[in-house]
Amino acid sequence: MIEFTAILAWPFLLAGAFFFIAGTLGVLRFPDIYSRLHAVTKADTLGLGLTVIGLGLLSGSLRTTLLMILVWLLVMASGATACQLLARYERERPQVEDENGGR
Amino acid sequence: MTEFQLFLGLGLLLFLLGVHGLVLSEHTIRRLIAINVSGGGVFLVMVSLASRGDSVDPVMQALVVTGLVVAVSATAFALRLGSALTRAESSDREGDH
Amino acid sequence: MAVVDWVYDGLLALLVLGLAAGALYSLSLYRAVVFYIALGLVLALVWARLGAPDLALAEAAIGAGLTGVLLLSALKHQPNKARLMGWPWLPGLTGIAILLLLIMMVKAVWGLPQGMAAVGQAALLAVPESGVEHPVTAVLLNFRAWDTLLEVLVVLLALLALRQLTLPDETFPDAWPLLLAWSRLLAPLSLLLGIYLLWRGADAPGGAFQSGALIAAGLLMLRLVGLSPALPWSRFGVRLSILIGPTIFLLAAMATASLGAGWLAFPPDWSKALILLIEVAATTSIAISLALLVGSDSRELNQ
């Protein structure tokens, strides 16, 4: 039983890692702030979610799994808020060329 | 080389880099970042020294906690002092005109 | 397994190094600040990796969280004009000096012995007599309580020093609804977590400082969105809550000395209760002091 869940966990972990890497690449390569935000929040939500599922399967303990899901929920919520704030800040900022990111 | 030596060396490097940055910069914020990087290096040396045994040395950990709190208090005050200085100098300049 | 460990350690080390270099040598001050905040987070990972979870907690809350807010708000008041110093040969020359110094220092420390220090062993042996189960808390609040008292005093002193300054006003723009809602949720959560960490500190990683820093972070968040009540120094309650930590600590020291047991020697039957009392008081003081240290202005402090 344990072995079965352990085998099941690996695809989730790998998929999680993939989303993290993709998100990081996106932050580095995408042209403007909106698409970068898109990339990074995807990584947070999906990547972390998949990793949490994988780790939960590996740990085999309900308490640990629930705790990790709580962490995931918090990260997701704060990621969403931060993303919205950044996007809105960008939109309402007076549009001047400023290499250094404003302030 | 063992793990503790890796982080010990890294800590020393960080300490020196911080000192280097401090020497090279004039802006208050930069200088404080440099000091805190140096501080991070010192703490890294301390923690790597603490992790040499089978279990981690609690005394050294406690010392680093103390050091962290001292560092953040001093940094906070120094940064606010820098802001106050900027304000005082800009109001001085306005006073001159 | 060892190879995986090495890869992980090596990556962490490289990350620390890269972020430190970014924090120190970025031409843009804003970037330097962001690199520094990230460095704090990675350092927290390093502490966890080296088996010091107390530190990881403290670093994440204090080092990365509060210092980050501080740096960003300092950036608002101190414009980004500065460059690295002018002389072109200076960075290279000093860089070589740093390298030489590093080689000398590493050579000197290379032979340091393995194994735990004598004081550390003594501390682990004495934990059962200390009144708490977690060794780090035992060191902080019993074996080396005098250090901790002085350290609480350092926090208080930083605040007192801040009171002497004429600070620029801190005004924050009106917060957007989503941020407001999120802060309303997160602030109580950080308070809850802070109290949990304090309670847990007796037998697991956590304790007064981590707890105080978390609560301060919660207070600070409320402050940034304009939900926090003012905590003016002129109000008696505010001063009391700031002073209660060091005062109770000092009174405990004096009381134990006058009772004959010696300075800060807690009687075994009482030590658990005394430590808890001191911790609660210290947490209150640290939380409020840190919050004011980071986020107050002269209107609040100088009366």
Add this chain to the structure above:
Amino acid sequence: MNWALLSLALPLLSAFWVLLVRRAVSETILFATLVSLTAALAAFYQVQSDPVQTLLLGDWTLPLAIRFELTSLNALLMVLTATIHFLVGLYNRFSRHGSGRYSDYWPLSAVLHSALVALWLSRDLFNWYVTLELLTLVAVALVTLSGPKAYRAALGYLVLSLIASLFYLLGVALLYGEYGVLDLDRLSALAVDSANTRLALLLMVLGLMLKAALWPLYLWLPDAHANAPTAVSALLSALVVKGPLFILWLTLTQIAPVEFAQQLGLIFALFGSVALLSGAWSALRTPYLKTLVAYSTVAQLGYALITLGLLLRWQTPELATALWLFVIAHALAKVSAFLAAGEMQATFGSKELIAVRGASQSMPLAMFAFAVAGGSLIGLPPSGGFLAKWILLQPLFAEPAHWPWALAILLGTLASAAYVFRVVALAFDRYDVETELPQTDALAQWLSLLPALVVWGLALISQPLMLWLSTGANP
């Protein structure tokens, strides 16, 4: 030991109290200081019958506990701290140019007092780090009391002090890494001559020298000390820089391998000689009165550095008597000099040195205080400064090989005489005395004279004083 603890805790407790209730601020602090002084005297009396008292904090056994030690030297230093805090407090309370009865000067100075006593008592390397940070922060806070004009100096002082603390802390960490203990005695028993020990000590020495403003790491001092309010300048110059010096002396005499200590000693003695001359030179050139006094601190610390250097070079612990006599005499004389200078500066309304022209007429008492204090700084007999110099010079004259050091000290003496007379001569210059004499404050001038009289009074008790210092200073 309980008396010493009382002397340590009372100022701190009174500071908390006045911060909380905000009533009778200056009176409470002054009273607490007086009681603390009495307690320190009682501790000093006690230590005569029981020369070395130790206290393991929290009743833990040695490698674990922080250790306090009370000897006649640090009991004397506690008395000195309390005395100076009290005298400066009196000045600050009763002078028209003080900081006011309700200002935060009071709780801050009380914390400073306690932090210093904690430093004198402690024998634990890490505990010293915390006390050093405490001292730094309180000193910076006190400097900022004089308003925005002092911010730049305060910031410079703070930044340098913070990095100095890190040097010290790294040194402590490396020592801990090698020997696994933080207690001074334990380290002294364990320490061997290794590359790591040398590196650790070197880091600590650099940090401490920066904090104590020892040449060539003194550049922050004149700015910070000259820009602070008068009472604060007095406290900083008289007491704060002596804390790191104390740690420097103890660690080097206790832990440093002999060969390393001798090399360091030579460097210290050379640096000290340069400090004597360069400090005096700067004091001769500055156009500002308080800056002159601040540079004189740099020069006077040169004596301490020479003494410490020669002590290490020849491994002669007896010279510690001269070192601490210097410290005590300088502390008292410097309080007088700063209070007199600050009082004159405030009365004449100008920080230029030239403003004291004719001060012997308008403010004879303050000028007298300055001259008397200057006499001790120069080392005129029979002041405390003379006593210290005499003890130092005796072994120097004994052997012809040591005469160059004696020469350096004599040159330093001449140089300090020059800058003291620079002020005194101006004060006696009657050319162009203003017809309207400024309103002077006789009480404040008397108060500034008091410490100078004490330092000359030291000569009266020179025999017992040397005995106390020699028993306390050779741990």
